[in-house]
């Protein structure tokens with residue numbers, strides 16, 4: 022894509038490394054900046070791990086690693102960038118300082134995107150002279166596999182930047198969704214947290230173990246939600262009468278249930294118990310083993326959903 026030839030990835034942790042692979046997999050030159058002392062090894066390892074995923078999604082990965090360049094600092098990384106994807110610590114002060122540098126050092130046309138999971142960009146662009154090119158491009162982990170990117174403009178983001186961000190993520194084979202109001206956590210993480218709160222409550226109450234709760238999700242809602250979202254799911258759940266029938270019929274009893282939804286206390290002791298229960302369930306496998314299984318299954322789901 023002519024508009025985006027060179028990308029800068031700032032912060033090469035879990036998210037930045039995955040974006041790096043995706044960007045390079047789409048032919049972009051990628052300059053990566055992160056003060057971590059093992060940056061070169063981390064980038065190499067990530068590219069080795071993620072390149073087969075990109076190939077399995079039909080991308081031509083020839084010469085992919087040659088397009089990834091380590092930068093000495095942020096200024097060097099962004100100097101020629103058409104687009105910057107920030108993936109540093111989830112901390113307002115950090116993002117305030119960083120975006121000030123980005124505005125000074127990046128070319129005047131560069132789109133300045135933040136992967137922030139919960140902080141709207143207006144919270145860290147207040148002191149900037151120009152925030153028109155800054156906005157959130159929030160992915161789900163790992164962004165080289167999970168298609169959604171929440172595109173969230175701040176109060177001073179231009180419509181032109183929103184349009185360009187949507188074009189950029191579409192070019193990367195992602196599914197951008199523009200969200201028109203800033204709200205902490207945006208949409209995806211708010212939904213995830215609503216479910217996590219109830220999941221923690223149910224385990225805290227001794228209703229179910231963490232492992233069985235995961236089984237409930239992967240054998241029901243997980244499969245359904247890979248194909249239809251909650252509203253279309255309810256529209257179908259209402260039978261030929263659709264969402265109207267669902268809302269008027271089962272919806273009434275569901276509404277009553279809202280009042281009884283859990284509010285887990287998660288005292289330090291309860292939190293420790295929960296951590297130990299999760300570790301007992303999954304601690305015998307390494308992070309790499311679990312991530313490899315997750316990625317293999319997610320690739321299969323993505324391919325299956327696309328084929329049907």
Ligand SMILES: NC(=O)c1ccc[n+]([C@@H]2O[C@H](COP(=O)([O-])OP(=O)(O)OC[C@H]3O[C@@H](n4cnc5c(N)ncnc54)[C@H](O)[C@@H]3O)[C@@H](O)[C@H]2O)c1
Nearest residue numbers: 032033034035036055057108109110111136137138160162
């Ligand atoms: N992990 C997730 O599931 C997830 C999902 C979506 C979005 N995010 C968001 O992405 C961002 C990064 O999250 P993560 O999970 O990859 O964190 P992480 O801790 O794995 O990585 C953060 C990286 O930032 C680097 N860093 C620190 N100071 C820096 C600086 N001055 N310049 C450049 N790099 C610097 C760190 O060395 C580290 O490698 C956060 O804003 C987070 O909210 C995370």
